[in-house]
Amino acid sequence: MAQRGRKPSAWKNVAPSRDELFALKRTALLREAARAFSARGYHDTSLDDVAKTLGVTKPALYYYVTNKQEILFECHMLAQDLGNVAYDYAVEHGKTGREKIVLVCRRYIELITSEIGSCAVLSEFAALEPKNRAVIAKRRDDFQKKFSELIIEGVKDGSIREADPRMTVFFFMGAINWMTQWFRPDGDMSGEGIASVFSDLLEHALKPQ
Amino acid sequence: MAQRGRKPSAWKNVAPSRDELFALKRTALLREAARAFSARGYHDTSLDDVAKTLGVTKPALYYYVTNKQEILFECHMLAQDLGNVAYDYAVEHGKTGREKIVLVCRRYIELITSEIGSCAVLSEFAALEPKNRAVIAKRRDDFQKKFSELIIEGVKDGSIREADPRMTVFFFMGAINWMTQWFRPDGDMSGEGIASVFSDLLEHALKPQ
Amino acid sequence: MAQRGRKPSAWKNVAPSRDELFALKRTALLREAARAFSARGYHDTSLDDVAKTLGVTKPALYYYVTNKQEILFECHMLAQDLGNVAYDYAVEHGKTGREKIVLVCRRYIELITSEIGSCAVLSEFAALEPKNRAVIAKRRDDFQKKFSELIIEGVKDGSIREADPRMTVFFFMGAINWMTQWFRPDGDMSGEGIASVFSDLLEHALKPQ
């Protein structure tokens, strides 16, 4: 999807190439669809609505995606990517298991609040068709496994008190994912603010004694 | 709707009266619908499906409800009731603010896990029509306010460390509500088990030091 | 339908007999249905509406009629009867053809305005099922034929100027039947008032010179 290696186009790449334009438009489509899906739900959002908001007609969308399902699926993928980004960041910057866990939490919240429109789609899991649902579920499980391994690590290095790793992950993944239901970018609490409160709560929940 | 005081019918009231039958059937309808809504989403669940599962025809449903919306709305109401039940229980049995909070959490989880089918409907908030959505949102807010007052109480009586009450409520309400997305009654963790883990995490997150 | 010759019941006929009660209720049903059909149209009137207005439940109606169609049909019959009543009256009281025609017109208007609710049903001719439609059409034609014969009679006796009898009948039957579309019993023009104006117009339209 990325176009790193393409041959230099004329105009010193000032104007985006055809491929870039395509990617740009496709992303805009996904973003707008995610926003709409989150607001009204997948099944209650017609492609006509999405198209109108983008200023094109419905059939035009089919040039960029093959399906309404594909849109939903891609949105899920994008939203999940944020989790991995947060994870990588935390593993790189944290030392103890607890530090890492808390960092994931903080970073993840910062990311999804900055992109909340696209992320709220996570609650439309049921609307995925079986095949896609399986893929997304698998990725979710993988992510949560990596997560619970951080907890195990923390228990080993003494930074985290004895706790059921899986349940603990469910616990704070729930706290974070549920944000899509109430967070408003224009609310009186910034993404960073929430990240602080939540990671603080998490830290106390986990640390020994 | 309850028929406590009605004149004793024959058969020692073994057979349900007409009104009771009506209520029974209506409840069965709501339960089944909630299960379906949770599994496939509101918009993707046809009343035909619900009716078929109940062994009746679609129009028969309309004898018990006026609308598909009404079903969704009533499901939300029922699910929300559990929260209040848990709250009342906790206020009655807990002493300090923290004790109460933890009790609500534990009791609430026990309740929703025993009735998970009906509760998972909570994630279909967006499918409510505006008027109903407003009602449910109001009740949700009221509930969360009562909740955060328990936290304030705990901070005052010293059982809870200094914390943003509203965010704290969002934090663990999220943890609990998200359960509807992963909890399976036949999973390897019982409702009580989860209740224990979650209320323990909550307790540590809140207690001073 | 009338019960003239029935054997004297007890109580000196003070209380209506079973048969009379049946007839009474049936008539009330037809009247109310006619009113509703006129106001909202046949297809837009549900038997539930009719039943509710009568203070019974829908299935109860089926004790008095076999069909929704039957109701419409009987209403048409009743409405048409008025025409014949008017005709008989006119033939009895008028001398020349013109006198008779004008009398029919006056009498007919008086009758339908006193019973407008039931008569407006005449515009629901299209809602009759083919078989019934044929019956009603036949009666309508018969009536109009008797009518045009009065015109022929008038032309012969010199009270009416030369005119196409059939068209003339259509002309003023239309004028009269259309009343069902605008006449209101509580309007500023009484049935007698209209009868006067209309029969006056008719008289001038027909008389020689």
Added chain:
Amino acid sequence: MAQRGRKPSAWKNVAPSRDELFALKRTALLREAARAFSARGYHDTSLDDVAKTLGVTKPALYYYVTNKQEILFECHMLAQDLGNVAYDYAVEHGKTGREKIVLVCRRYIELITSEIGSCAVLSEFAALEPKNRAVIAKRRDDFQKKFSELIIEGVKDGSIREADPRMTVFFFMGAINWMTQWFRPDGDMSGEGIASVFSDLLEHALKPQ
């Protein structure tokens, strides 16, 4: 919607432009629907019927209208337009009030008999939804008012004998509107024939002495 001034397309404008095609199809739809509504009544005519007759599928209709109601409404509007056309013609060509009235009558009949399918819809007034009904009623009243003013004019200029203007209008508007109930284009009386008979009757009904 008309394309008078558009840039001349190839083929000497033989082929209708896109917009023209749209308008053409929409009109065909309205015409066919009117015919069906008149024959079977609004509520007893399914859009499936209409679509099938037009050789398209039902959803295709929704490309041209938003509603079944819209169809009925537009049909009423078109039918009413004929009245105004007749009125304008009469005012232009007639001298005395009576001449004008008689001309309206004649012209109007000629118009509706040539378009009887669309006009018969006038008897489906009750099927209009309240909002639309109000609009149509208003136009009808306006038309009848213009009409009765012609009568007043005739009374003043001595061409019409003293008469209640409103009732007189009702009288012959009824005669004419009722035609939709019996006129058949293939009957033994042409539109012009009827126009002659009716306007003759009207003339005699109105003229002094």
Added chain:
DNA sequence: TATGAATGAGTATTCATTCAT
């Protein structure tokens, strides 16, 4: 690339009618 036009499949809802009680 994008659009106008059309379609097939689906779905909520209404309602006349029936029947056991």
Added chain:
DNA sequence: GATGAATGAATACTCATTCAT
């Protein structure tokens, strides 16, 4: 005589998807 309950059939309307242009 009347009712609660249920059903079958019908119908307006929506929408993802396709395709010629």
